[in-house]
Structures are given as C-alpha cells and as structure tokens.
Amino acid sequence: MTEPTRDAIVRSAAPLRMADGASSDLLLYLPTGEIAATLLWLPAMGVGARHYESLALALSARGIAVAIHEWRGIGSSDRRASRRVNWGYRELLHDDLPASLYRLGQAAPGAPLYVGGHSLGGQLASLLAATTAMPVSGLVLVASGAPYWRRFSPWVGLAYVAAPLLAAVAGRLPGRRIGFGGNEARGVIADWSRSGRTGRYAARGMDVDLEAALRHQKAPVLAQRLRDDWLGPAPSLAFLLDKMPDAPREVSVVVPDDLDGAPADHFAWMKAPGAVARRIADWVHAR
DSSP states (O other), X not given: OOOOOGGGEEEEEEEEEOTTSOEEXXXXXXXXXXXXXXXXXXXXXXXXXXXXXXXXXXXXXXXXXXXXXXXXXXXXXXXXXXXXXXXXXXXXIIIIHHHHHHHHHHHSTTSOEEEEEETHHHHXXXXXXXXXXXXXXEEEEESOOOOOGGGSOHHHHHHHHHHHHHHHHHSSEEHXXXXXXXXXXXXXXXXXXXXXXXXXXXXXXXXXXXXXXXXXXXXXXXXXXXXXXXXXXHHHHHXXXXXXXXXXXXXXXXXXGGGXXXXXXXXXXXXXXXXXXXXXXXXXXXX
C-alpha cells in the first residue's frame, strides 16, 4: 500500500464529557481517503495520549482511523488524583472508555471497530471488548499481559502489596517520584494490585463479573510481545490470552531489528513503531 503524506491525515482533539462531569480530549487521526477500520488505542499506565502519535500516524497512513484515549488524571484530563479526588477501574470502564468508543464511532460511522492498547491499556482494552455492547471486530495488544505475580516473580508480588499501601498513605500513588506509572488514583492502584495478587480482574463498585465477560470475549486477538520486555513476559501475555479461550489469537515477537536497532523493551518501541503498525494494519486488512 502506498502511504499518503501526513497532510492526508486529519488530526483533531475531540472534547469529551463523562457522566460524572470529568472531561478530556480524544485524539483523532482520520485518513482523508477510504477508512478500512477504526482503532481505539489505550495508553500504558501513566503515559499521555500524545506519546502515541507516531503509531497513530503510521496506522492512519494505512487506512485505519485511530483514536487515542486519554487516561483520567493525565494530559488533557481535567482531573488529578489526590486525597480528595479518587477513581478506579469502574470509572474507566463504565464512564470514560465507552465515551471514547462512542465518539470514535461517530467520527467514522460504519467502519469495523477495533480496540487495543499498550501494557495496562491492553488489559483494559480486553475488558472493554468483553463488556461493551458495541460490536468489536478485533483486539490488539502490544507489550501487554495480565499482571498476576505468579507469572513474574515474588518480588513483583511485593509491589502489589506495597503500592496500595503507599497510595493510601500519600492519597495517590506518587508514580512520578518513584519512577513507575503516573500519579495514579488510589482506586486504580487498588484494582490493579488486586489483579496482580489474585490473577483475577474486578472493579470495585462495578456490578459486572469481568472474568466471566472475558471468557465470553470472542473477537480475534493480535498480540505483539517485545522480546526483551520484563514488564510483559510471555507467561504474563499467555495468562491474559487464556482468559479469552474462544478468541482466535495471533502472537508475534518484536525484536530490535524491527525497531531500527532500538531495544525491544516495554517503551522503546514507541519511538520507532513502524513495524508494530505494519503488523497491526496487515492483520486488520486481512480480516
């Protein structure tokens, strides 16, 4: 496929307002020509939407309209986690992500809809695909996997005990200070840590059996694992994929040669996402 120039891609920021009054901008990248599919992309924990622009442009150049979700508490979001301002997976899954999904559908009506994400974004994309009433044509995972400590090491398990305690004391997880994630809300850290300790997904205050929903998720999955990614090792990815036994899967490994020599780790791929984008686009166009 001949790639259009960036001038052939319309970039915009669509303002969103959630049911509880929170607001943020959804970054949209729309090809001016035929749109083969749409993809709602969810960032990793603590990573702003704008950091995925290169990925979005590479996909849009291949006929895929991309919307990059902004996590509550980061970038264009009007909320910041604090002792007085808190949220968890319930707000993300029930309020924020459906708003982004609906807005993307408005931007490119009728096109097949895909959801995907990086790291934690891939986990919540899986949960979104499993719970949304909108028809999802496929699920895309990059450097993702379930955080269950038994798929890592006992040291990782200790983090799932320490992180919620630190967040409770500080009023939020001071991720910028400790070098992990962003300044995350206590509720997000509580839900994330619980899944890390137990291996099961649940959202406090959300009356949905997320594990049962995942078991019924049948949209096909494309998963790309980074070869040298200790935050997303093969057992972690397999554990997440096995929660969706009826979803056809395709798994590939990204190596440094795919990234212009950059390390094939959890974040370096974002600086050279061409090969990752090509695999996604080829998979989408082949469906």
